[in-house]
Amino acid sequence: MRPGQWFQPVPGPLTMIELSHINRHFQVGDQLVKALDDVSLNIGAGEYVSIMGPSGSGKSTLLNLIGLLDRPTSGTYSLDGKDVTSLDDIEQARVRNQEIGFVFQMFHLVPRLTAAENVELPLVLAGVNPEERHERVAKSLEALGIADRSHHRPEQLSGGQRQRVAIARATITQAKVLLADEPTGNLDHKSGGDVIDILEALVDRGITMIMVTHDPEMGGRARRQLHMIDGRLARDHNANSHGPA
């Protein structure tokens, strides 16, 4: 039995993410690199999943694929019951805008924009009118405890504050899925812990969170832990029950 095959996906009634037989291959020179090799995975609505594994194991590729930043070489991906692999660029952009939020290790805030303007960006792209935008941004920054920093530029904020701005931006469109790629990788222990607390609070409020990390302590906090090796799911460990939530 090969690793990765003793996990059988069972679609739940509230499946948010459904990957079936996803392959993502790159051609590097004359060598075919299988970044994802026949990955099938179901994640239920409201689940808190961490993806761990050594670098190069395909965990970031998997996250990018779920986030529609990358397309699979083959296989199908359904998000919230819809097949999103067949969508064109414009429709995928809309899904990223409305249903998916990203939190990055490097924060990726636009340096010349204030905290509030950074948070506002997804709403600007969605064409939401200014009054509504300002109201929602203010509420979001308030909820994350950085209302007093809303007119500061990223360079004037601490790492923890920057990541909170990024989380506010990721959730401002009421995304259903939050994708976090090493969200605490650039933070000290204290502010890293704060950021995790915030993310977990979002899970408590029903968001589906997938977090990529190489830190076992951080990854261990998730109820469901996926381990990847060489582009395959090596282990799917659910802390609370013996089956997908």
Add this chain to the structure above:
Amino acid sequence: MALHSPDIASFSWKALTGYPARTILMLIAMAIGVGSVVILTALGEGARGYVTGEFASLGTNLVIVFPGRSETAGVNPGAMFGETPRDLTLDDAQALTRSTLVRRIAPLNVGSVTVSRGARSRDVVMLGSNHELLNIRHWEVAQGKFLPQADLDRAMPVTVLGSKIRDELFGAERALGEWVRIADRRFRVIGIMGSEGRSIGVDVEETIIIPVASAQQLLNTQSLFRILVEARSREAIKPVQDFVEATIQERHQGERDVTVVTQDAVLSTFDDILGALTLAVGGIAAISLAVAGILIMNVMLVAVSERTAEIGLLKAIGATPRQIIILILSEASLLSLLGAMLGLLLGQLGAWGIRLAFPILPAYAPLWVILLVLTVALATGILFSLLPARNASRLDAVLALSRR
């Protein structure tokens, strides 16, 4: 999903102000391009306006007759030896007044003479003409009167002095009614020319004017230098030209030994030449606009590669390829527009400087040039940003976000 225009503008504005050094360099490049087009066309137009003005000051609806035939059509023995076959006389001039299409004529003799009063003397250009010269040339008398109305062949010892000649001969003394000596004859000063009269080759301030018959006596000639004929209207110019040619031919035993030119023909030739010159100079300046366009392309390419992560992020949070193109293009347009405005300001300032330095040149850039240059600036800005914008829209978000 649609971006609101104020949001696009604000995003572009912040992108420009976020990188001030780059933005200022670009603005300067664009401003120099636009500014040089504006300044050079203003200069060309100024030159054109100056020459046109000079010709207009020669008189309106003018037909000019001078002896000799400049065309080589037909065999003319006289012309072959390069001599003037027959004089253009005062009687010829008189004969030209017979047509009702002719409003007035002024015969003209020109010569260099010495004018003196007591110990003071100087060499001047002397015009011999009649009272109509004043009206034909649109001159004005500052003091006294112009030449009196009289028969063309009547010599009278009267003269009208240019104001500079008056100053040199009389200083602060009264000149009107006094006598001056021109060559070996005495003339009474009856008028002083104003200072505004200026036309090609003749500065009225440094000229003296006497009756044409007197001038012919002084110069010892029967031949006229020119006859200026003013037609009644613009439409009458052509018939008057024909009439003049026919009349002189008849009087000269059937030989067409005069050249008749209309002022319009001369003017339009100069107008064409100088118009072409303006276009050529403006075209050369337009090259700098193209250079500015290429600069914009380079800068936008650099901007896109510098902001790879930002564009990747925009994609991650749901920007469509079209939205990214719109954002990049609007940034470039804003840059071009601001640069063009700055250049326009620069150009108008330069044109103003030219007018200040050379008051005789009406150096104004024409409106169509201004509109055209603004359009071209904007178009090059957008055109040269299409490639960078397309590159940005095709950026691989995964690569863009992972790089740093």
